[in-house]
Structures are given as structure tokens and as C-alpha cells.
Amino acid sequence: MEFNVRDLDNDLCYRLLTGGVLPRPIAWVSTQSLEGVANLAPFSFFNVASVTPPVLAFSLLRRPDGSEKDTLANIRATGEFVVHVVRRTQIEAMNLSCGNYASEVDEFDLAGLEKTLAYTVKVPVIADAAIRYECRLQQLLELGNQPGAGCLVLGEVLHVHVADALWHEGRIDGEMLDAVGKLAGDAYTFTRDSFALPRP
Secondary structure, X not given: OOOOHHHOOHHHHHHHHHHHOOOEEOEEEEEEOOOOOEEEEEEOOEEEEEOOOOEEEEEEEOOOOXXXXXXXXXXXXXXXXXXXXXXXXXXXXXXHOOOOOOOOOOHHHHOOOOEEOXXXXXXXXXXXXXXXXXXXXXXXXXXXXXXXXXXXXXXXXXXXXXXXXXXXOOEEOHHHHOEEEEOOOOOEEEOOOOOOOOOO
């Protein structure tokens, strides 16, 4: 099969991209509005962008009507956000938080998650998160303003929280973390099926 992307509608293009670029890590991002309303939402267009300086990158797509999501509006307003890693035990709560809710809805409350204070930013965080990255906005890269257009968010990591049980011999124990990855459509995967391959 060959596809000329100029001939595709948004839905088919989305399926071709997300069906082949996988598994994708999930950034479970918390933000807060200027009015103090907390927001929590998962995004699977996510990765590490730099180590020096430490920068995480994730992208949000505009809604079908072309409007931007609350997460992006809050980041624009405050310049702060926190990325949490989704674990197997948090799948249901993560799924609850991904709905298209009104801006006054607090997804922490909706998903039954306890909040606590971050160390370096004013954004609330998931109290029992195993790993979280507190970030300050470094740059926004707008990729369009039409439905489905992305906005790439680059955030400098100011503080990292790692649960004590996950820290072994100077590194995070990925198997114990038991993180969740995103596949196509409504499908997810776990990260325990791993192997080692020394570099040449």
C-alpha cells in the first residue's frame, strides 16, 4: 500500500501515523489554570528531547473544531506542567482523565486521584506517582491551527521524583515501574517484555 498524504483525510492520516509509530510512551500531564483549576490528561506523542539541558517533549493535537485543549491553554498561561509516568495500576484513572471535559472540571477529582504539592512548580501532582518530572515551559512550536494540528511543547525538567522502590544501583528499575505504552486506537501495551542488545 502506498499513500500520498496530500490525498488523505485527517482520520486516515492519524491511523497511519499512530498505527506504525508504536509503542509510544504516555505523558500524563498535570497543569493548572490561572483560576486554580487543576487539569490532568494523557498524551502519547511524547519523548525525551535533550539531556543537557534536560528537556521533555510532547505534542497536543487541536480538537475537531480547531480549538486547543485545556492543557495547552494552561501551559501558555502559567509556563508550568508536570509529566507523570503511567503504571499498570493507574490505567483506569488515566483513561478517565482523557475525556473531553469542560475547563472547570478537575480530572484529579474525576479519576479519584489524591493531589499533593510539587517541589518547584505551582502545578498539583499525583500523590502516589512513581515517577514525575516537574517542568518549566521552554518553547512551543505551533504546527498549524486547523483540526488535528499539533503543538509541540518543550519543557525543561526542574525536578524529578522517583519512588524509592524503583531506584536500584543508580538507575530506575523499568520492570518494577511496569509502565504502560500506547498502541493504535484503544489498544495499550506493557513494557515488561524486554531484551538487552549491546551496542557495537
